[in-house]
Amino acid sequence: MITAIFDYEFLQNAFASGLIIGLVAPALGLFIVVRRLALIADALSHVALAGIAGSLFLSQNVIALAGLNPLYLGIGSSVAGSLLIDRLRELYKSYEELAIPIIMSGGIALGAIFISLAQGFSTDLVGYLFGSVSAVGREDLYTILAVAVITILFIVLTYKELFSMSFDPEYSRAQGISSRALNIWFMIVTALVVAGSMRIVGILLVSSLMTIPVAAAMQIAKGFRQAMLYAAIFGELSVLGGLVAAFYLNLAPGGTIVVISILILLLVLGGKKLVASRNTARNEEVETGEL
Amino acid sequence: MTEPLIELEDVSYRYGDTSALEHIFLTVEKGEFWAVIGPNGSGKSTLIKLILGLIKPLSGQIRLFGRDASDFREKEKIGYVSQKSNAFNRAFPATVREVVRSGLVKKAGLFRRYPADADEKVDSALSAVGMEEFAERSIGDLSGGQQQRVFIARALISNPELLVLDEPTVGIDRKHMQSFYNMLGRLNREKGIAIVLVTHDVDTVSELVTHVACVNRSIHFHGPHEEYSRQESEIRTEWYGHAVRRVHHGSKAADA
Numbered sequence: 001m002i003t004a005i006f007d008y009e010f011l012q013n014a015f016a017s018g019l020i021i022g023l024v025a026p027a028l029g030l031f032i033v034v035r036r037l038a039l040i041a042d043a044l045s046h047v048a049l050a051g052i053a054g055s056l057f058l059s060q061n062v063i064a065l066a067g068l069n070p071l072y073l074g075i076g077s078s079v080a081g082s083l084l085i086d087r088l089r090e091l092y093k094s095y096e097e098l099a100i101p102i103i104m105s106g107g108i109a110l111g112a113i114f115i116s117l118a119q120g121f122s123t124d125l126v127g128y129l130f131g132s133v134s135a136v137g138r139e140d141l142y143t144i145l146a147v148a149v150i151t152i153l154f155i156v157l158t159y160k161e162l163f164s165m166s167f168d169p170e171y172s173r174a175q176g177i178s179s180r181a182l183n184i185w186f187m188i189v190t191a192l193v194v195a196g197s198m199r200i201v202g203i204l205l206v207s208s209l210m211t212i213p214v215a216a217a218m219q220i221a222k223g224f225r226q227a228m229l230y231a232a233i234f235g236e237l238s239v240l241g242g243l244v245a246a247f248y249l250n251l252a253p254g255g256t257i258v259v260i261s262i263l264i265l266l267l268v269l270g271g272k273k274l275v276a277s278r279n280t281a282r283n284e285e286v287e288t289g290e291l
Numbered sequence: 292m293t294e295p296l297i298e299l300e301d302v303s304y305r306y307g308d309t310s311a312l313e314h315i316f317l318t319v320e321k322g323e324f325w326a327v328i329g330p331n332g333s334g335k336s337t338l339i340k341l342i343l344g345l346i347k348p349l350s351g352q353i354r355l356f357g358r359d360a361s362d363f364r365e366k367e368k369i370g371y372v373s374q375k376s377n378a379f380n381r382a383f384p385a386t387v388r389e390v391v392r393s394g395l396v397k398k399a400g401l402f403r404r405y406p407a408d409a410d411e412k413v414d415s416a417l418s419a420v421g422m423e424e425f426a427e428r429s430i431g432d433l434s435g436g437q438q439q440r441v442f443i444a445r446a447l448i449s450n451p452e453l454l455v456l457d458e459p460t461v462g463i464d465r466k467h468m469q470s471f472y473n474m475l476g477r478l479n480r481e482k483g484i485a486i487v488l489v490t491h492d493v494d495t496v497s498e499l500v501t502h503v504a505c506v507n508r509s510i511h512f513h514g515p516h517e518e519y520s521r522q523e524s525e526i527r528t529e530w531y532g533h534a535v536r537r538v539h540h541g542s543k544a545a546d547a
Binding site: 030034157158160161163164166167168170171172173174175176177217218221222223224225226227 | 344345366384397399404429
């Protein structure tokens with residue numbers, strides 16, 4: 001494997017992309033989880049499916065677009081979907097979650113139409129659905145890198161506001177923070193990360209890389225920065241392990257990455273329980289339950 | 292004389308067809324401690340939202356620190372502790388330090404980091420509420436009363452001249468409530484911070500406050516605390532639906 005990575009450009013692309021996504025998706029995912037928007041990542045990935053399928057259809061039928069990288073239309077439709085969700089959430093203020101099924105089914109519907117127009121599933125499409133080790137090109141890598149730079153800049157520059165808005169939205173508004181503009185940017189960046197991640201983990205599993213490492217991190221982190229650090233570590237471990245397993249066992253990396261992230265979550269839960277039961281046993285001797 | 296911190300002049304607000312507040316006049320001066328009391332659904336929280344600029348009045352004028360509320364930008368001068376603060380998700384991963392520091396978010400400015408002395412400020416805000424030991428603890432591990440002190444520290448960190456608290460003791464047991472209110476009293480006396488406190492516990496705060504406003508869609512009484520004590524039973528009778536109609540305004544009591 002170590003030598004293979006020097007020999008094959010496609011492996012370099014896959015691992016570099018994977019390591020970037022393994023960092024960025026859980027870091028942004030922490031905000032998505034604490035703001036209870038996990039389903040939005042799912043909806044956006046399904047909108048990206050429409051863009052990918054549409055792009056594959058176009059490149060089959062329009063000669064001028066034969067070489068079009070589906071990632072671009074995938075990103076485009078995902079960003080458009082994020083803006084639509086934002087509009088719908090404004091429109092149905094008291095039923096904000098209604099936007100998600102509308103956009104999600106809309107995405108799948110368009111995807112289904114384009115897939116049947118393109119005469120069924122191609123291997124290309126399967127790669128987008130479940131991720132792929134071999135299909136990541138240089139262009140994909142650079143696009144993913146650009147997405148990561150935008151995301152990290154966004155998080156670093158608006159960290160204070162994002163934290164405050166996530167922890168206590170009403171307080172932030174009382175402080176005069178314009179949550180509207182920040183929300184729209186947040187949705188756009190989420191759409192970018194969703195679309196950027198799908199090359200590696202696949203459309204159907206993108207949201208898991210944004211949520212499962214975060215779920216594990218939240219179990220053991222005391223603070224927010226710490227949670228972000230743990231989430232990124234778990235994300236990287238999942239992606240690395242998942243890509244190695246996928247390469248050697250010839251499996252879809254989306255599957256292996258997500259299974260490993262779930263194993264990490266289970267380990268964290270089990271470890272936490274073990275520590276807790278030890279501590280209570282010890283504390284019962286020392287303290288008398290005063291906090 | 293300096294400008295009053297809050298001035299409400301003939302302010303009304305309605306939700307759809309339902310009138311929430313009618314013709315409210317209220318002036319809060321520097322260093323005063325107001326208790327805003329009233330039955331459920333009387334518009335107390337609406338009054339607070341108006342003061343904070345979370346909603347705009349339908350008619351009338353609100354001035355904060357002498358400026359029209361819609362032009363008022365120095366939000367850090369007003370510290371806010373909401374009722375909902377203690378309904379946040381307890382699993383939210385944040386240390387007490389991170390929560391208190393977020394009170395500087397407006398002062399620091401968009402796209403900027405927290406100031407270099409943010410940590411010192413967190414420590415001094417926490418010690419003002421007696422929570423300095425808890426800085427590195429997870430916010431979800433604290434009791435309701437401790438959490439509410441942390442939220443006060445978050446409001447204090449930007450050195451506000453006015454603290455606005457909307458039923459901050461919901462979910463805190465009686466034992467800790469008194470010490471919580473005493474702490475507010477200390478902040479008011481020692482730091483000269485004006486306080487507007489929406490509360491149900493009239494009896495618990497009666498020793499601390501300087502002024503009382505009784506709200507039930509309109510303000511039925513507002514004035515110094517001693518005045519309120521004298522008329523308390525009448526005001527309460529009125530709330531609970533008896534046929535007595537009395538309107539008190541300022542220090543002048545007028546029977547209708």
